[in-house]
Every structure is written in structure tokens, then in C-alpha cells.
Amino acid sequence: MDLLSEFLVTILVAIVMQNAVFTRAFGFTKGTISINKPRKIIFFGSTITGVMLATAIIAWPLNYWLREYNRQNALRYLLYIGCLCIIFVAVHLVTKYFVPKLHFYYRTMLPFAVFNSAVLGSLLIAAGEGYGYLKTLGFAIGSGVGYTLALLLIHEGKKRIHLSQVPRSFRGLPIMILYIGIFSLAIYGLIGHQLPT
Amino acid sequence: MKLNRYPAPHIRFRESNKTLMSDVILLLLVLCGLAFLFYGLRAVAVCAVSVAAAWISDLVCILIRGKKPNFQDFSPIVTGLIIALVMPATIPYSIVVSAALFAIVVVKHPFGGTGNNLFNPAAAGFCFAAICWPNSVFMYPTPFDKIPLWGEITVKLSQNPSFVLKLGGIPTNDITEMMLGNYPGPMGATNILVILTCLVFLLFRKTIRWQLPVPFLASAAFVAFLFPRVGTNGVQSVLFELMSGSLLFGAVFMLTDPVTSPKRDSSLAVYGIFAGVITMLFRYFGGFEESVPFAILFANAFVPVIDRYNEGFHRLIRRKNLELKKSKNIQKV
Amino acid sequence: MNLKKVRTYKKYSRYWEGFFSKNPVLISGLALPFAVMVSVNLKSAVALSITMAGTVIPTVLLASLIGQKLPKWICAIIYTVFSMVMVVTCAALILPMFPEIVDALGVYIPIVAVNTMLLWLCSKYSSDKPSPWMALVDAVMYSLGFAFAICLISLLREYFGNNTIWGVAVNFPIKFSGLQIAFAGFILVAFLNAGFRGLKRLILFAVYRHSNPKVT
Numbered sequence: 001m002d003l004l005s006e007f008l009v010t011i012l013v014a015i016v017m018q019n020a021v022f023t024r025a026f027g028f029t030k031g032t033i034s035i036n037k038p039r040k041i042i043f044f045g046s047t048i049t050g051v052m053l054a055t056a057i058i059a060w061p062l063n064y065w066l067r068e069y070n071r072q073n074a075l076r077y078l079l080y081i082g083c084l085c086i087i088f089v090a091v092h093l094v095t096k097y098f099v100p101k102l103h104f105y106y107r108t109m110l111p112f113a114v115f116n117s118a119v120l121g122s123l124l125i126a127a128g129e130g131y132g133y134l135k136t137l138g139f140a141i142g143s144g145v146g147y148t149l150a151l152l153l154i155h156e157g158k159k160r161i162h163l164s165q166v167p168r169s170f171r172g173l174p175i176m177i178l179y180i181g182i183f184s185l186a187i188y189g190l191i192g193h194q195l196p197t
Numbered sequence: 198m199k200l201n202r203y204p205a206p207h208i209r210f211r212e213s214n215k216t217l218m219s220d221v222i223l224l225l226l227v228l229c230g231l232a233f234l235f236y237g238l239r240a241v242a243v244c245a246v247s248v249a250a251a252w253i254s255d256l257v258c259i260l261i262r263g264k265k266p267n268f269q270d271f272s273p274i275v276t277g278l279i280i281a282l283v284m285p286a287t288i289p290y291s292i293v294v295s296a297a298l299f300a301i302v303v304v305k306h307p308f309g310g311t312g313n314n315l316f317n318p319a320a321a322g323f324c325f326a327a328i329c330w331p332n333s334v335f336m337y338p339t340p341f342d343k344i345p346l347w348g349e350i351t352v353k354l355s356q357n358p359s360f361v362l363k364l365g366g367i368p369t370n371d372i373t374e375m376m377l378g379n380y381p382g383p384m385g386a387t388n389i390l391v392i393l394t395c396l397v398f399l400l401f402r403k404t405i406r407w408q409l410p411v412p413f414l415a416s417a418a419f420v421a422f423l424f425p426r427v428g429t430n431g432v433q434s435v436l437f438e439l440m441s442g443s444l445l446f447g448a449v450f451m452l453t454d455p456v457t458s459p460k461r462d463s464s465l466a467v468y469g470i471f472a473g474v475i476t477m478l479f480r481y482f483g484g485f486e487e488s489v490p491f492a493i494l495f496a497n498a499f500v501p502v503i504d505r506y507n508e509g510f511h512r513l514i515r516r517k518n519l520e521l522k523k524s525k526n527i528q529k530v
Numbered sequence: 531m532n533l534k535k536v537r538t539y540k541k542y543s544r545y546w547e548g549f550f551s552k553n554p555v556l557i558s559g560l561a562l563p564f565a566v567m568v569s570v571n572l573k574s575a576v577a578l579s580i581t582m583a584g585t586v587i588p589t590v591l592l593a594s595l596i597g598q599k600l601p602k603w604i605c606a607i608i609y610t611v612f613s614m615v616m617v618v619t620c621a622a623l624i625l626p627m628f629p630e631i632v633d634a635l636g637v638y639i640p641i642v643a644v645n646t647m648l649l650w651l652c653s654k655y656s657s658d659k660p661s662p663w664m665a666l667v668d669a670v671m672y673s674l675g676f677a678f679a680i681c682l683i684s685l686l687r688e689y690f691g692n693n694t695i696w697g698v699a700v701n702f703p704i705k706f707s708g709l710q711i712a713f714a715g716f717i718l719v720a721f722l723n724a725g726f727r728g729l730k731r732l733i734l735f736a737v738y739r740h741s742n743p744k745v746t
Contacts (some may be wrong), residue, residue: 023712025566029646030559074618077640081614085607092603111606115649117563117641124637153498157315160501163204164313167262167306169728173559174720178307181716182316183498185324188713189491190483291704303717307724329708 007138010131014142017191018125020118021150022184027118033154033176041155043105045148047113049141051087055123056140059083060133073128080123088114118147154180204313205456214311217455218271220404224395225278225450228385231378235340236286240384242346244281246290250297251277258306272311276300279319279450282385283443283490284326285337287350292330296322316497317457320447320490327485335360335486337381355381359442359486362426368437375440386446396449405453408465413448414439416473426481444476447489457497464507471503472496535741536734548671555679555719556726560647565680566715568638572696575684577628578635579677581642584620587669589613590651594665597656609652614643647672683718 020026027048035041059080070076092110095103113119122143126136157179166175232240255273259266280296300322308314327334336354338344344352358368358380370380378388386392399405418435425434439445452458452472459468475495479488543551554560561582568578589609597605621639625632632639642648651672655665688694691709693702708714 025563025712029562077614077618081610081643085611088607115606115610115644117644120644121637121641124640128637156501157498160315163202164309166309169724170307174724175307177716177723178720181713181720182304182321182494184716185321185713186491186494188328188711189324189479189485189488325708328711329706
């Protein structure tokens with residue numbers, strides 16, 4: 001019961017208080033905030049969540065096993081990027097030979113979903129904080145879901161901003177960054193201090 | 198038929214921006230007068246500085262954007278007054294000016310100025326000041342102390358009851374004194390009775406709709422009643438939670454901003470309940486004792502979502518009703 | 531409409547577009563996490579700029595050399611692993627220079643290996659006609675542009691937010707300590723982005739107006 005509640009609390013914390021986009025600015029670029037359909041955002045976000053979870057499942061035991069040899073975190077970085085590459089190859093090959101319909105979408109999207117700062121950053125934060133296995137999995141799921149929800153909220157905001165008479169220089173990317181910034185200011189009322197990096 | 202899409206505020210009836218804003222300004226000036234009674238000339242000076250900063254920066258922004266200034270638009274004055282009234286009377290002038298500038302230059306004009314802003318400028322300005330200078334913003338003078346107009350502040354500063362609640366203690370303030378505003382707190386937000394009168398006046402004048410502040414206060418009170426922080430009975434918890442800080446002031450003046458609130462009555466109620474719950478969550482788990490402005494900013498981001506889904510829900514109900522009617526007609530025939 | 535001057539301007543600006551007209555942070559909106567989160571003081575901005583340059587330049591060169599010969603999905607893996615090796619090397623190099631900064635940067639050093647600026651440049655130079663010379667020019671210019679942008683932002687944030695420059699106290703009457711927090715990074719990046727877009731438009735308009743005087 002304690003384990004389950006800890007798992008759920010970690011997921012909630014990762015969604016709201018340590019949101020990948022609003023508090024750490026991970027995985028937020030022109031490309032990700034200009035996805036124009038909620039369905040695409042959910043597809044992209046669920047891919048990211050799956051990748052994060054799979055990487056956490058295989059990388060945590062390896063990281064734990066190799067912790068003696070870790071100097072200046074270099075080994076950990078290489079280990080996590082190696083695990084991401086393995087997941088990337090696995091997803092690519094499996095979809096190519098067994099689910100060609102999915103592979104059609106993944107062809108261009110998968111590199112951006114796997115080699116994304118949201119994925120690597122969240123996993124490395126969980127590793128750096130020394131979370132346990134279950135907590136790491138919870139953090140991975142929570143970060144992925146939080147990232148998806150953040151992109152959906154940004155999409156809604158973008159729709160509303162289209163109705164406003166935004167000054168010419170601010171149209172497009174700058175006003176979206178400003179929107180994220182002000183929402184981040186609101187979330188800061190909940191955190192109240194600096195987060196670990 | 199040609200349909201035009203316009204941004205908020207969607208004002209029907211004979212009201213205009215000017216009449217709505219002047220109603221609010223009138224009430225804020227009453228609160229300002231009370232602040233003058235409690236804290237002397239310094240309170241008026243803070244309000245004046247804030248309003249001047251907001252108005253001048255608004256004018257400059259409009260000129261930079263190459264638009265024609267509209268002197269009938271009183272919204273920067275409202276923003277300036279709200280920012281000043283949620284601050285303590287001892288606040289340095291530079292902080293008030295920074296908050297007003299942040300509100301107008303960062304939150305209001307990049308989104309398109311009056312009628313287009315997504316976030317409440319006054320709430321954002323206060324949040325900025327609270328994050329940058331928490332020691333000046335959350336320390337309040339006692340009423341009827343002599344505060345010098347210029348120079349070093351030497352009066353004794355103390356905390357608001359909301360800080361005591363945050364620490365997990367029971368405030369020692371008397372409830373009647375709190376009703377009359379005779380306790381350390383934000384300049385304009387301590388006079389509970391006067392603010393309640395303002396709420397009734399605004400509702401009576403139809404400047405604001407009851408669907409917004411009433412669900413907000415009700416949901417905040419409900420959360421406070423169910424999960425009391427004070428550890429005693431629920432009723433005491435509700436009274437202290439609603440009266441401490443600027444919760445009531447925020448409910449009457451910040452939340453009801455016609456630009457950033459949703460359109461339909463039912464969406465207003467959903468928005469109010471959402472904002473109330475978020476406010477209490479921020480109070481319970483947040484980093485600051487004052488949570489209303491943060492919660493309002495947070496809830497503002499969800500207004501388009503609430504509006505859109507509520508519209509879809511209404512459409513669904515209408516369609517179901519039509520189908521029912523049609524099937525009845527067919528049966529009759 | 532005489533567009534000769536505008537075309538000449540565009541032709542020559544091709545060589546330094548990464549620095550100004552397509553600046554990764556200030557105009558194109560690439561590599562934003564660093565511009566928002568890392569730019570709290572000048573030292574960390576410089577440390578991160580060195581890491582970025584040390585990673586982007588070799589990886590983009592590699593992409594322009596081998597990009598066409600291998601399938602795309604293998605390329606993506608090679609680039610990422612190679613860039614992570616470069617990041618680890620650069621981190622080891624900058625550690626003696628700024629020991630406390632590398633600790634403070636934390637997770638933002640390894641994610642240099644997967645930043646969008648790198649991925650975008652690599653995908654650009656592994657397509658049809660790769661030219662290693664242009665790849666080198668672009669990589670250097672984009673790195674310089676990134677360094678310029680992040681140093682500008684961090685200078686503003688350090689000066690107004692902490693009243694210091696490079697750790698040395700500077701006199702300023704008011705201290706906006708909120709500028710050291712994430713939201714201020716977002717807001718500053720947004721304003722600088724808008725400002726530089728406006729500037730770019732003004733320059734293009736001035737060049738156009740030079741050869742097309744206004745008829746009155």
C-alpha cells in the first residue's frame with residue numbers, strides 16, 4: 001500500500017510540480033509547440049511516455065549495477081543514451097516488420113520522440129536524485145503524461161491567442177514562449193523554491 | 198449571414214467598458230479611502246504611484262504599437278489600484294512601480310492590450326512582486342501606526358493571519374476585529390464587511406455575475422471545512438481561511454475581470470469552482486501564504502478549455518432535446 | 531520593384547545567417563531549454579557555450595561526411611552517441627575551469643547531446659547535397675549565435691537579478707531576484723525573440739527602401 005501511494009504521489013508530482021515543460025523547459029521547441037492537432041499531440045506524447053518507461057525499465061538496473069565505476073556521471077550519460085538507442089532500434093525494427101501502418105507515422109517522428117531532451121532529461125534527473133526502481137518508473141510515466149498535458153494546454157492557449165490582436169513582432173513563437181512563461185510563474189506559486197537540476 | 202469573431206469581453210446591454218470599469222474604480226477608491234484612514238497618507242501615495250505607473254506604461258505601449266490612445270479606457274487604472282491595494286502600506290514605491298510595469302508591459306500588451314489579454318494583469322503583477330521581494334510584500338504594518346511618506350520605515354511589521362495558518366497555528370485575532378479590518382494585512386483587503394458590500398453592489402449593478410464569485414467562495418469554504426488546517430472545528434477554519442490574506446478581495450475584484458473570465462454562466466460556475474479548489478490547494482501545499490493571484494493565473498490558462506467544452510456540452514444537450522421533440526412529433530402524427 | 535539589393539543582401543547573409551538572421555535562440559527557436567534555464571549567470575552561459583560548440587561542430591561535420599551513405603535511422607544513432615561522447619569530453623575539459631558551475635548545470639550538460647539545434651543541423655546536412663565546407667561554416671556560426679544569445683540573456687539576468695557580472699558585485703539600486711527563476715527566462719527569451727524579429731524585418735525593409743525610394 002505504501003509503495004502504491006508513493007508511486008501515485010511521484011506520478012502526480014512529476015505531472016504538476018516538476019512538469020517537464022513549465023518548470024524545466026525540457027522538450028519545448030518550435031517544432032513541438034507547433035503541432036497543430038490534439039490527436040497528433042496525444043500520439044507524440046504517448047510515444048514519449050512509452051519510450052521513457054521502457055528506457056527506465058532497462059536502464060535503472062544497469063545504472064545500479066555500474067554505479068561503482070561512475071566517474072563525473074560520464075558513464076551514466078553514456079549508459080542512458082545507449083539504452084535510448086537500443087529502444088530506438090527495437091521500436092524501429094518491430095514496427096517496420098510487424099506493424100507497417102505504425103511505421104509509416106514513426107518514420108519521421110521517432111527520432112524526434114526518442115532523442116528528445118524531455119526523455120533524457122527526466123530520466124537523468126530520476127537517476128541523479130537516486131530514486132528507487134518503482135519511483136523511477138512512476139517519475140517516467142508522470143513526466144511523459146505531464147509533457148503531453150502541457151503540450152495540449154499550450155495548444156488550447158494557441159487557439160485562444162489566434163483571436164487576440166497580437167503585435168506583429170510577437171506573433172508565432174514569441175507569444176507562445178511568453179504564454180508558457182506566465183503559466184510557469186503561476187506554477188511557481190505552488191513550488192516556492194528552486195528545483196534540483 | 199456574416200458572423201464576426203470578436204475577443205472578450207462580450208458585453209451585452211447598455212453597459213460599456215467605461216461604465217463597467219468606473220463602477221469598479223468607485224469601489225476601489227472607497228477601499229483606498231479606508232486605507233487612508235488606517236495607514237495615513239502613505240496608502241494614498243502608494244495607490245497614486247501605482248496608478249500613474251500603470252497608466253503611463255499603458256499609454257507608451259499603445260503609442261509604440263502604433264495605435265490611437267483611447268482615453269475612455271480605464272482598465273490600466275483598475276490594474277494599478279488592485280496592485281496597490283493588495284500590497285502592505287509600507288511597500289517601497291519601486292516595488293509597486295515594477296509590479297505595475299510587469300502587469301502592463303509583459304502580461305497585457307504583448308497579448309494585444311485591453312480586451313485581448315489571456316491572463317489577469319493585476320494578478321501577474323502581484324505574483325511578480327511576491328516572488329522578487331517576499332520580505333517586503335508579506336510583512337504588514339499594524340493599523341493606525343504612523344508611517345512616514347518618504348524615507349526609512351521604522352514601524353513594527355508583523356504577519357497576516359494567513360501566515361499563521363500556513364505554519365499550522367491558530368490566529369489569535371478577534372473575529373469582529375477581522376470583520377472591521379483592524380489587523381495587519383494588505384491595504385485594501387482587510388475590510389471584510391466593506392468588501393462584502395462591494396460584492397453586493399457589483400452584483401446589484403450587474404457589473405459582475407453571481408455565478409463567478411459565489412461558487413469560488415463556496416468551493417474554497419467547502420475545502421476549508423472538509424480539511425481544516427487549524428486542527429479545530431470546520432467552521433472556525435472556514436472563517437479564518439476566507440478572511441485571511443486577500444482571498445475575498447481577489448474573489449470580488451481580480452477573478453471577475455470580464456476579459457479573462459469565460460463567456461457562459463455555466464462555464465463561469467465551473468471556472469469559479471476550479472479556481473477555488475486551486476486556491477486552497479496552493480494554500481495547503483504551495484510555497485507562499487498568499488495564493489489567490491497565483492491560482493487566478495493558473496485558472497486563467499484553462500478558461501479557453503472550459504469555454505470550448507462547455508459550448509460543446511450545451512450543443513449536445515440542445516441536439517438531444519431536438520431529437521426528443523422530433524420523435525414525440527412523429528409519435529403524435 | 532527593385533529587389534537586386536535585397537537579393538545581394540540575402541546572398542551574402544547566407545554565410546552568417548546562423549549568427550543573426552537565423553539565430554538559433556533569438557529567431558529560429560531552437561535549443562530553447564538552455565536559453566531559458568541555464569542562463570542565470572554569465573559563467574554557466576560561457577561553460578555551456580563551450581560545450582555546445584565542442585559538440586555541434588564535430589557532429590555536424592561527421593553528418594555532412596557520412597550522412598548520405600547510411601540509412602537515416604542508423605545515422606540518428608551514430609550522431610547521438612558521437613555527440614554524447616563529445617559532450618562527456620567537453621565536460622571533462624571545462625570541469626577544471628568552472629568546477630562549481632558544472633555541478634550547478636547538472637542535467638543540462640548531457641542534454642546538449644540531444645538538443646534540437648544539433649538534430650536540425652545534422653538532418654540538414656545529411657540530405658541531398660552535403661557540402662562539408664558549408665556544414666563547417668554553419669556549425670561555427672550557429673554555435674557563435676547560440677553563445678551570443680545565451681550570453682546576452684544571462685548578462686541581463688545576472689545584472690538585474692543578482693547585481694553581479696561574472697561573479698563581481700555591481701552597483702544597481704534595485705534587485706529583481708525573480709529574474710533568476712525559470713519564468714523570467716521564458717519571458718526574457720520571448721521579448722528578445724520578438725525584438726530581434728522586429729530588427730530583422732527593419733533591416734530588410736531598410737535595404738529594400740534603399741533601392742526603392744518612396745514615391746511621393
